[in-house]
Amino acid sequence: MLPEETIAALAAELAEAEATRGMIPRITARHPEATVEDSYAIQGVWRDKALAAGRKLVGRKIGLTSRAMQQATGITEPDYGVMFEDTVYPSGARIEAGQFSNVRIEVELAFVLRKPLAGPDCTLEDALDAVDYAVPALEILNSHIEMDGRTIVDTIADNAAYGGMVLGDTRKRPDEVDLRWVPGLLYKNGQIEETGVAAGVLDHPVTGVAWLANKFAAHGARLEAGEVILAGSFTRPMWVDAGDDVRCDFGPMGEVACSFV
Template sequence: MLSAEVIAQIAAELARADREHTVIPRITSRWPEATIEDSYAIQGVWRDTQIAAGRTLVGRKIGLTSKAMQQATGITEPDYGVMFDDTVHESGAEIPVDHFSNVRIEVELAFVLKHPLEGPDCTLDDALAAIDYAVPALEVLNSHIELEGRTIVDTISDNAAYGAMVLGSVRKRPDEIDLRWVPGVLSRNGEIEETGVAAGVLGHPATGVAWLANKFHQHGARLEAGEIILAGSFTRPMWVSRGDEVLCDYGPMGTIACRFI
């Protein structure tokens, strides 16, 4: 495992890359012995510095939960990161592309919890009972580590490549809709680029919420009421550039639009 000094050094590098919108060399090319435990420790140090600087944590993102995303990245297990209040946008937002690095969009559902959720044996039914409502969401990926050759260690260290999210306005309780069959039709500048259904996320998009609660239990923590859980993409990531108009149609759950400026 990496020393505390090296972990702090990498966290500081990532914080600087976030401020300056730059990319750093792969962690695993410089410290090939780094483990997944090291990567979450790096993310944790970075998170704590952000909170100390005044940012407010509002939820968690889960990534790499679908075959589409695992094939796109070559990474075969889920990961998670944190989300701060200043990264949440509403549909119709204009998003400065220069605030991010390696900017891509993913199609997801987000869940807001009405009750705390705790492992170690949390099931899908437990997660559904704890969810207040689901809402469609687009995730903006923001990768501060060079993409070629990166591993799960690099991705987790970089806050699971989370940059921002854009939330829709249609909210559904889990008993109001079969969440497995929520569609996503993602367009860029009027042309359809990606399609999928939410069942592509672990068979049911809320399965990732249960997975995260069990993962947190290993660290003596739980998911809290009011947290937003971004459940993972059911399409491949779509690259975006300045000037792109993005629209995603979620069928019965409405649409999300945003523009990159």
């Protein structure tokens, strides 16, 4: 692994980039030997300092779980990051675009856990049993590392490119709706831009929750009751700017909308 001082320095660079809404050069361009384990270590140092500063953890995001996203990024391995309370917006929110870098929107389902979920042998059925309810959501992507040539290492270190989450008002238990067939019709300024169905995420969106529980088990950790798990996009990311209005129709799961100012 990279030396601890290098990991700490890179985490500090990313924290500064977040605070100043800036960008840093690719980690893999400067440290080609960096591994996925290094990238999660960098993310972990950044996370722990944010928690120490008083930010509250509300859940986890999973990324790169669909072929649409893997093809859009050229990265084939899922990843995960953390979500803080101050990054969650209600549907209809007016969101300052300038607080993010390289702003894009993804269509996802979020799942709130009613009980802890642990690996290493967690199955889809186990994860479905642990889910209290599903919520339609939009993820706001926010990249602090230069985009050209990014690898999975760069993306993970940058908290899996997570910037924020817009949550809808509809709540459905897993037995109330066929989660595989939840649609997403994504509009920008009234024009449809992307479509997809939730089965695009690993053939069932809750499969990502099981994947994350098994991933955590390798570090002696588990997902906790009450956590929100953002399961990954089933459309390609859509670029947005200040002045754009975004709306997504989730069919039986209702709609989620926001405006960037």
